[in-house]
Amino acid sequence: MNPKFSQLIVVLLAASLAPSFAGLTPEQTGQLPPPATHSVNFNKEIKPILEARCISCHGRGKSKGSFRMDTRETMLEGGDSGPAIVLGKSAESYLIELVMGFDPDTVMPQKGTKLTREQVAVLRGWIDQGAPWDAGVSFGKLEPINLLARRPELPPGTDQKANPVDRFLDAYFAAQKIKWPKPVVDRVFARRVYLDVIGLLPPPEELQRFVADRSQDKRAQLVRRLLADQDNYTLHWMTFWNDMLRNDYSGTGYIDGGRRQITQWLYTALENNLPYDRFVAELINPTPEAEGFTKGIVWRGVVNASQTPQMQAAQNISQIFMGVNLKCASCHDSFINDWTLADAYGLAGIYSDEPLEMVHCDKPTGTYAPLRFIYPQLGDINPQAARAERLEQLAKLITHRQDGRLTRTFVNRLWEKFFGRGLIEPVDEMENPAWNVDLLDWLAEDFADQGYDAKKLIERLLTSRAYQLPAVPAEEQTHDDFVFRGPLVRRMSAEQFRDAIGELTGIWYAKPAPRIIHADGATNRFATVRAALVPADELQVALGRPNREQVITVRASAATTLQALELTNGTELANLLQHGAEKILATRNGDSSRVLAETLYQKALGRKPTAAEVRASEAILGQPAQKAGVEDLMWALAMLPEFQLIY
Numbered sequence: 001m002n003p004k005f006s007q008l009i010v011v012l013l014a015a016s017l018a019p020s021f022a023g024l025t026p027e028q029t030g031q032l033p034p035p036a037t038h039s040v041n042f043n044k045e046i047k048p049i050l051e052a053r054c055i056s057c058h059g060r061g062k063s064k065g066s067f068r069m070d071t072r073e074t075m076l077e078g079g080d081s082g083p084a085i086v087l088g089k090s091a092e093s094y095l096i097e098l099v100m101g102f103d104p105d106t107v108m109p110q111k112g113t114k115l116t117r118e119q120v121a122v123l124r125g126w127i128d129q130g131a132p133w134d135a136g137v138s139f140g141k142l143e144p145i146n147l148l149a150r151r152p153e154l155p156p157g158t159d160q161k162a163n164p165v166d167r168f169l170d171a172y173f174a175a176q177k178i179k180w181p182k183p184v185v186d187r188v189f190a191r192r193v194y195l196d197v198i199g200l201l202p203p204p205e206e207l208q209r210f211v212a213d214r215s216q217d218k219r220a221q222l223v224r225r226l227l228a229d230q231d232n233y234t235l236h237w238m239t240f241w242n243d244m245l246r247n248d249y250s251g252t253g254y255i256d257g258g259r260r261q262i263t264q265w266l267y268t269a270l271e272n273n274l275p276y277d278r279f280v281a282e283l284i285n286p287t288p289e290a291e292g293f294t295k296g297i298v299w300r301g302v303v304n305a306s307q308t309p310q311m312q313a314a315q316n317i318s319q320i321f322m323g324v325n326l327k328c329a330s331c332h333d334s335f336i337n338d339w340t341l342a343d344a345y346g347l348a349g350i351y352s353d354e355p356l357e358m359v360h361c362d363k364p365t366g367t368y369a370p371l372r373f374i375y376p377q378l379g380d381i382n383p384q385a386a387r388a389e390r391l392e393q394l395a396k397l398i399t400h401r402q403d404g405r406l407t408r409t410f411v412n413r414l415w416e417k418f419f420g421r422g423l424i425e426p427v428d429e430m431e432n433p434a435w436n437v438d439l440l441d442w443l444a445e446d447f448a449d450q451g452y453d454a455k456k457l458i459e460r461l462l463t464s465r466a467y468q469l470p471a472v473p474a475e476e477q478t479h480d481d482f483v484f485r486g487p488l489v490r491r492m493s494a495e496q497f498r499d500a501i502g503e504l505t506g507i508w509y510a511k512p513a514p515r516i517i518h519a520d521g522a523t524n525r526f527a528t529v530r531a532a533l534v535p536a537d538e539l540q541v542a543l544g545r546p547n548r549e550q551v552i553t554v555r556a557s558a559a560t561t562l563q564a565l566e567l568t569n570g571t572e573l574a575n576l577l578q579h580g581a582e583k584i585l586a587t588r589n590g591d592s593s594r595v596l597a598e599t600l601y602q603k604a605l606g607r608k609p610t611a612a613e614v615r616a617s618e619a620i621l622g623q624p625a626q627k628a629g630v631e632d633l634m635w636a637l638a639m640l641p642e643f644q645l646i647y
Helices: 003-017 026-031 042-053 072-077 094-100 117-128 164-176 186-197 204-212 218-227 230-245 263-271 276-284 309-322 341-351 387-398 404-419 437-449 454-462 474-478 494-505 538-542 561-569 571-587 593-605 611-621 627-639
Strands: 357-360 363-368
Touching: 026 094, 042 117, 094 117, 164 437, 164 454, 186 204, 186 218, 186 454, 204 593, 218 230, 218 454, 230 263, 230 309, 263 276, 276 309, 276 387, 276 404, 309 341, 309 387, 309 404, 341 357, 341 387, 404 437, 404 454, 437 454, 494 538, 494 571, 494 593, 494 627, 538 561, 538 571, 561 571, 571 627, 593 611, 593 627, 611 627
Parallel strands: none
Antiparallel strands: 357 363
């Protein structure tokens, strides 16, 4: 058959199957509200209707039924069903039939609140008056915000507010009529920064030396010393990146080879403080050691098209590094943002050896999206290039110096980690405005200027006076009218809690699951085995450690019933406390109950017990201390908010 003739048949068949407007019946016409007779104001009356009821399917780059309302011209073109409006004749316009809902199967909008008779009357009047459209109004795809690099001017500062973070917040606090609170005391600061930098409680003797130190810059010195603790820094930040990069040591996909670890690559990158732009580039255009991230999980059995390895790569790269949610757009044009199916497939196709057919809600469409990065403003991908070359191009686009979204996203993630709430919320929706735009943009530019050095960025944040402010209740995180007043009270992560129990009891994990080679060539030289390097046990799972089959950028902070049950009746914690009590009594047999209580308080809470706490502890421990009493006291300490929360 002649190819042109077969194409004509396809077009004719499609036209015959598409719904069309046959005109209203006299009865339906009589049910129409009369058209508005006043001069309809497009900007005040029509635009709000279109934005609220129509644009989610027919604007911002979406064209359901091939009908687009981006401009007056595209609206007049109509879609698969023919013209939507007939100028001057609203009763003959298909749009009016649809919004009236005479046919329940085609009523528009299909989801959400239907138009009122008053709104239909206004639409009728607008069409009868020639559908005037205000100049400059477009419902096309919006230009992205927070994309290109921007360098705001650094405000002046004083000696107390020399840190750029504080200089920006000085004006912010003044505008909010907030007086700078006094920083927290040394003991609280030290516990906060130990947990944030290396994930451990401060050892009592180190805490005492820090509190006794009279140096003016001792807090900055402590931050730098902890950042220089390579092993503990790396082990702590493995958790942060394992969650985001879906890296784990056991679970779905590892048994049959459909998933690959990147543990050694990740450990080496963190241990060497690999510059963030290179860190990202090596994940996007991976070496064999790092390819497990973009390979994703090869699921067994039949899965939907949005879970192919190529689509997983597109979803994960956009979410982690650019703060973009493509998950809905991987199945259909998104209903929650402006991303389209073509956007998702355009990015996924870069990772495919063969052209990817777009699949709409698991139904093949027969069309192929052009290969492109989701932000063409940053540059193009050559669709004719081989896959390896395309990955190299993609890595260069995302890590380009002008890609301010890459740096802003990372800065925002660290701010959320240390302060409990991002400068932009949610942290995976970077199209949202920041509560302090200049602060975010300046930190992002400074991060790039400093060679994408993550440790320098962490030092910048943790040496600010803002970080040292008293913690505020976590409930403020959910307020729509959020005002920054200081770091939020945060919960320990599952790994932090388990490591803290290890410090308290002296009982750590027996051995790590992965074999780690250090920069000096040594293998698994760890003094203790941290929770970040072992598969999750029942205690860690109950405390919120995820299975890492999907990207996790923020763990849930609210306590759950499962956590309460595990902490009160779980065998894992009970065994740790039992063996810990045995070890403590074996090594500190000569200590009085009072000395033992003071030791446990110092380890757990970083302070001595009060007189009342000493009396209660001695009663719990017994005279002399008994194993059951040591278990009970350690359990009581571990249940305190003062132990579990980061203030």
